[in-house]
Amino acid sequence: MTAPHFRFRLQRLLDLRELAERKAAIGLATARNAEEEARREQELLATQRAAARELLLPPAGARGRVSELRQVAVLLERLDAGAAQAEYKVSKAAHQVHQKQVQLGESVTDRRVLDRLKERHHESWRIAEERADRAVMDEIGRARFAERPDQTRTPDE
Numbered sequence: 001m002t003a004p005h006f007r008f009r010l011q012r013l014l015d016l017r018e019l020a021e022r023k024a025a026i027g028l029a030t031a032r033n034a035e036e037e038a039r040r041e042q043e044l045l046a047t048q049r050a051a052a053r054e055l056l057l058p059p060a061g062a063r064g065r066v067s068e069l070r071q072v073a074v075l076l077e078r079l080d081a082g083a084a085q086a087e088y089k090v091s092k093a094a095h096q097v098h099q100k101q102v103q104l105g106e107s108v109t110d111r112r113v114l115d116r117l118k119e120r121h122h123e124s125w126r127i128a129e130e131r132a133d134r135a136v137m138d139e140i141g142r143a144r145f146a147e148r149p150d151q152t153r154t155p156d157e
Contacts, residue, residue: 006125014114021107028100035093042086049079 008014056072 004129006122008118008121010114010117014111014118017107017111017114021104021111024100024104024107028097028104031093031096031100035090035097038086038089038093042083042090045079045083045086049076049083052076052079 053072053076056075
């Protein structure tokens with residue numbers, strides 16, 4: 001006879017919760033990568049704007065033509081618009097990261113609840129198995145004691 005083994009009735013649900021947790025962790029990692037990429041793009045645009053401003057504006061005290069200054073202003077406005085768009089992307093990506101963190105936290109909590117339930121069920125099962133084993137061993141011991149030919153009986157038996 002094979003020894004009985006523990007079977008958790010909600011194992012399939014626990015497996016699904018673990019899968020959801022892994023997917024949430026992957027989603028969070030993806031969102032963080034997107035946020036980092038958006039931040040790098042924002043920093044690059046800020047660097048490009050500063051470099052363009054430095055190169056295109058005439059030095060202090062020097063006179064430039066109005067048409068050149070207008071072209072520089074238009075270029076800087078375009079760079080500012082790109083920077084604003086990059087800032088929006090960073091904000092949106094940071095919001096996504098926050099949402100994914102919340103989702104992962106919920107997934108972890110859901111899985112932990114089932115893990116604790118499984119542990120409690122396993123402990124109850126283990127205790128019941130030990131009791132059953134002890135009962136069988138006690139019965140074997142009583143049967144062997146009863147079969148001994150040289151046993152001494154007490155007066156109250």
